Amino acid sequence: MDFEITEGVINGAQKVVFYGPEGIGKTTFAMKFPDPLFIDTEGSTKKYDVRRLPKPTSWQMLIAEVQSVIQKRNCKTLVIDTADWAERLCTEAICANHGKKGIEDFGYGNGYTYVAEEWGRFLNLLQDVVDVANINVLLTAHSTIRKFEQPNEMGAYDRYELKLGKKTTAQTAPLTKEWADMVLFANYKTFSVAVDDKGKKHKAQGGQRVMYTSHHPCWDAKNRDGLPEELPLDFGAIAHLFAHQLNENVAPAPVVNTTPVMNTVPPVSREEPKVEEIKVDKELQTGGIQEAAPTVNAASVQQTVQSMIPKPLRDLMDQNLVTEEEVRKAVSFKGYYPEDTPIDNYDPNFINGVLIGAWPQVLKIINENIRAF
CATH class of the missing domain: 3.40.50 (Rossmann fold)
Structure with missing residues (x-):
């Protein structure tokens, strides 16, 4: 050769x-x-x-x-x-x-x-x-x-x-x-x-x-x-x-004679469909079901959900135009959590070690198995 x-x-x-x-x-x-x-x-x-x-x-x-x-x-x-x-x-x-x-x-x-x-x-x-x-x-x-x-x-x-x-x-x-x-x-x-x-x-x-x-x-x-x-x-x-x-001619800097040293002291987000109003049923962690909450605007709910997601994960999601629903589907696809489990209920070690630490693999699952259908 x-x-x-x-x-x-x-x-x-x-x-x-x-x-x-x-x-x-x-x-x-x-x-x-x-x-x-x-x-x-x-x-x-x-x-x-x-x-x-x-x-x-x-x-x-x-x-x-x-x-x-x-x-x-x-x-x-x-x-x-x-x-x-x-x-x-x-x-x-x-x-x-x-x-x-x-x-x-x-x-x-x-x-x-x-x-x-x-x-x-x-x-x-x-x-x-x-x-x-x-x-x-x-x-x-x-x-x-x-x-x-x-x-x-x-x-x-x-x-x-x-x-x-x-x-x-x-x-x-x-x-x-x-x-x-x-x-x-x-x-x-x-x-x-x-x-x-x-x-x-x-x-x-x-x-x-x-x-x-x-x-x-x-x-x-x-x-x-x-x-x-x-x-x-x-x-x-x-x-x-x-x-x-x-793009210019720059001459080498001349050598400068100095006194010897005596002492040197040391986000783009995906557009959501417009919904007039929805009802949210929130289950209290202490047990029991709360009555249906007052009607709220869908945009405010989306903003609240986004605020609950840890910022490092949210930044990765925004960067790749990934929604919370797609993340939950990917997690459910691999059998970690049921699809309806909110991201803020995930174990912090799972979020840091899997969702953030293995983000390229998570994104691949979303692209090949979630968005493909």
Whole structure:
């Protein structure tokens, strides 16, 4: 079999991880990327004029939104803001699928293994955003400070790392760094200045915002474009790497000579048929039957029913134009609950672990067995 040999630089979409302490300007920096579209997992873009998809309320909703970007190709940069909040959705989904209250309930680190496997599948999906749709992927994340001790070395020191995974056994942070083409660390640069004649007393000054592009004992960073180790926290410093998408000629940013660091301180809904009025018989949980309720408008009843459905499930239903009746029929089809059982009477573990956790399978049942007839 003959394979085609290529050579030279290939310009295409890039995978970027940008992390730093809270308030450093991660969202503002992400806004400067070519034609960004945000998936705002923590609600940090409310104050900014950006294009965004609905805030995902479940792991399945986040995956569905990424898949929609691959299909519609409605941006040049997909921003996941932030990755550590996305990991929370992943962890919640894993726990719900296995009936656990927390990731530590698995024991022997099994929970972190499940999360790493699911996170790896998510990174593969983001790889499709780059390879199939030719769209940049930018993951923003918070930083955390951890005590680091090298083997066969004396002493320990603090270093900045991605705030992914709470335990050393967690693998989401290493997987994310390996997946990325570029890892940028942003921080406030401070200087230690002597304030007495003998140079024994110092105070911190400065506070300039910078970003680091190469690995350092005190932080993780990398790039494959020969960037200077330290740059101002400005998208203009790396804009030339995306010139082919910005439709303009951008010269590489000049190397900035800075003072050495002395101390770095660490819903679309389906239209319902119009009904003038209906009567609702409500069975009291304490026993007995209540008299027929006064006549009410069907629209208000539908709104009340929707409000009883947990928001993560309701968001998935709205996204796929699925009604409560279709969900109840699918649940009855698989023999879980009688068809007339309201969704709000389902066991919460069933809602989280089956309806939300296995939503693609639920949707498949609805499309193939409910809507087909």
